[in-house]
Amino acid sequence: MQKIIVLSASVRTGKKSNRVALFFEQYIKKHQLADVELLDLEDYDFPIFHERLRFLKNPSEKLIEFSARIKAADGIVLVTPEYNGGYPASLKNAVDVLYDEWKRKPIAISTVSDGPFGGNNVITSIQYSLWKIGALTVPALFPVARVMENYDEHGVPANEAFTGKLAHHFLEELKWYMEAVARMKN
Ligand SMILES: Cc1cc2nc3c(=O)[nH]c(=O)nc-3n(C[C@H](O)[C@H](O)[C@H](O)COP(=O)(O)O)c2cc1C
Known part of the structure; x- marks a missing residue:
């Protein structure tokens, strides 16, 4: 089975976008779409970027482990808030510190806000950075508006049927790219 990492980008105290990350972790597990692992940048608590991993003389164990996990993933669901x-x-810190x-x-992006626009201003900047690298x-895309109304703290969506339909399409697209990359490797 291929592996998907759900990367929860917020490190904010009391963060809410991780609700969406929890939803994806559970959805992927439940529907057996891939092996899934949730990585929370808050758990890594990386220092502000000084240099890329490959140029660091004494990289932390955490950074080496993060790098290995990203490298081993066949695809990533990136959940990011809009600030x-x-x-x-x-x-940005986590993107810049790695390279290869x-x-x-393949990275599928879910943008999250507590307002009505679903973090849609983030798309162009994060897509550009990821394309550049x-x-x-x-x-x-998987924009989430009003995250606190639409997902509870365990990642359960208020409207499971509707959210599941959107997630199905979103993850099907990610899986298409994952398979395409896997075929090119063979
Ligand atoms: C520093 C900061 C800036 C924000 N800027 C925006 C914004 O530009 N547009 C928006 O829709 N929401 C904005 N919000 C609200 C966030 O979308 C909301 O707090 C969301 O829950 C953030 O994700 P998080 O809880 O995981 O940190 C901002 C929140 C913070 C903390």
Whole structure:
């Protein structure tokens, strides 16, 4: 089975976008779409970027482990909040510190806000950064508006049928790219 990492980008105290990350972890598990692992950038608590991993003399164990997990994943569901029209520094930090790990990595992006627009201002900036570093961003999007009304703290959506339908399409697109990359490797 292929492996999907759900990457929860927010490190904010009391964060809410991780509800969507929890939803994806559970949805992928329940529907047996892939082996799934949730990585929470808050757990890594990386220091602000000083240099890329490959140039660090004494990289932390955490960073080495993070790199290995990203490298081993066949695809990534990236869940990011919108902060002031962009994505959080925690995510930029994690993108910039790696390099080869992102190359040709299929990444499906879910943007989250507590307002009505579903974090849609984030899309162009995060897609551009990921494209620039060689990742394969999946065109399907998964914007989440009013996250606190639409997902509970365990990641259960208020409207399971509707959310499941959107998630199915979103993840099908990710899986298409994952399979395409796997075929090219063979
Ligand atoms: C610093 C900061 C800036 C924000 N800027 C925006 C914004 O530009 N647009 C928006 O829709 N929501 C904005 N919000 C609200 C977030 O979308 C909301 O807090 C959401 O829950 C953030 O995800 P998090 O809880 O995982 O940190 C902002 C929140 C913070 C903390």
